Each structure stands twice: as structure tokens, then as C-alpha cells.
Amino acid sequence: xxxxxxxxxxxxxxxxxxxxxxxxxxxxxxxxxxxxxxxxxxxxxxxxxxxxxxxxxxxxxxxxxxxxxxxxxxxxxxxxxxxxxxxxxxxxxxxxxxxxxxxxxxxxxxxxxxxxxxxxxxxxxxxxxxxxxxxxxxxxxxxxxxxxxxxxxxxxxxxxxxxxxxxxxxxxxxxxxxxxxxxxxxxxxxxxxxxxxxxxxxxxxxxxxxxxxxxxxxxxxxxxxxxxxxxxxxxxxxxxxx
Numbered sequence: 584x585x586x587x588x589x590x591x592x593x594x595x596x597x598x599x600x601x602x603x604x605x606x607x608x609x610x611x612x613x614x615x616x617x618x619x620x621x622x623x624x625x626x627x628x629x630x631x632x633x634x635x636x637x638x639x640x641x642x643x644x645x646x647x648x649x650x651x652x653x654x655x656x657x658x659x660x661x662x663x664x665x666x667x668x669x670x671x672x673x674x675x676x677x678x679x680x681x682x683x684x685x686x687x688x689x690x691x692x693x694x695x696x697x698x699x700x701x702x703x704x705x706x707x708x709x710x711x712x713x714x715x716x717x718x719x720x721x722x723x724x725x726x727x728x729x730x731x732x733x734x735x736x737x738x739x740x741x742x743x744x745x746x747x748x749x750x751x752x753x754x755x756x757x758x759x760x761x762x763x764x765x766x767x768x769x770x771x772x773x774x775x776x777x778x779x780x781x782x783x784x785x786x787x788x789x790x791x792x793x794x795x796x797x798x799x800x801x802x803x804x805x806x807x808x809x810x811x812x813x814x815x816x817x818x819x820x821x822x823x824x825x
Contacts, residue, residue, distance in 0.1 A: 617642035628745040632681020643687025654740035692810035701804035726767040728807020735797030764791035
């Protein structure tokens, strides 16, 4: 894989190659969103893993993504990486496993806000919108608490020739969790990265016992605390394959 980094710092875009004099190592600044591939590639059915999780964990201890062949949902929390398979269960990730798409950062909270009696995902987004300082940078978001209801999904591993993401999601499995403690992990991305990443909110869920979870579709929160990490820089690794 050709490792090309795109650095986006407050709307300034740089393109460099690893090893080049101008390239800033992501480990030099912990307020960096590190991404593997573009979401548009995943949407078109490019599911072959590009980098290992051993390498990915060098760039963040918090995040989300998927696996080679679109085999489930990934969630990273406090340095531990989990694979949520189509059965809804969480499995520890082996360092040799690969990802075609992932987004990670080193989570360091810049702001905390209490969330109580949130009726659904739309209300949650509205509450978070009110506390985000601006719409030009990225935000890593961790929400830990007690949930009256969580609706989440995962997908089965796909076989070649790979279908598009929309087609693959037609076979998704959906789970519901009731009266459960757990954590939502994810990001808010600005509109100008549309196609590169999902704009707005993207959240994955894992239960407090780290046994189950998935890509969050909807939620009802009893009480929780949201922590937000302001992230002004962006690196992306691109595959050299077609």
C-alpha cells in the first residue's frame, strides 16, 4: 500500500508522502483524526483491508471502522479494539487483522456535558449541536451512561465480487438493547469532507461489559455524560490499488 497522508488543519490541505521532509508524523500531535481510505471507496464496495490493526493502534486509542471484507463494525475505546460481528457480539481484535476503513484519534476530553432524558437520536444530535464550538473542525465524541434503549446494527462479511455498501446493508442485522449501561464512540465531521467521511455524527455502541454493540441507529438515554475532544487536524492513508 502506498501511504499518502492528507493533512487538513483548519481548512488548509497538504498532500505528502510518508518519509518526505514535509510529512508530519501523526504521533507528534494527539489532536489528529487519522483515517484509513475514503468513505466513498467503501460505499462503492472496496472492502479489502489496507493496514493492520497493529499499525492502526499507533495512531489512536479511540474510534470506529470496519474489517477486511466488511466483516462487522469496529469500535475502539481506551486503547482496546473490538469487532462487533453480525451476531451483535463483541470480539477482541487481533493485531494481524486488517481494515479497509477506520477513523481513530487519541481521545483527550476538551469539554463535558450532562445528557439526561434524551428521547431519541435527533434530540441527542440537537443537544450536541448546541455545545460544539464551530463547524470547521472535527470532534471525537464519547457518551457514557445508562440507556433506556439502543438500536444498533452490524453486517455479515462479504464475498467477492463485493456488492456496494448499500447492497451489503440490505442484509444487515439489527439489535435492540434495553436498560443497559454502555458507551457511544464516534465523531462529528464537517460538511466539506463529504465523500471522504460521513458528515455530521457517526457513532458506534458497546455495552458496559464489552460483550455486545454495533453501529448506532437510534437511542433513548436515561442519564449520560458526553465528553468531546476538539480535533483540528486530519490525516488520511490512501491505498495505491485501483
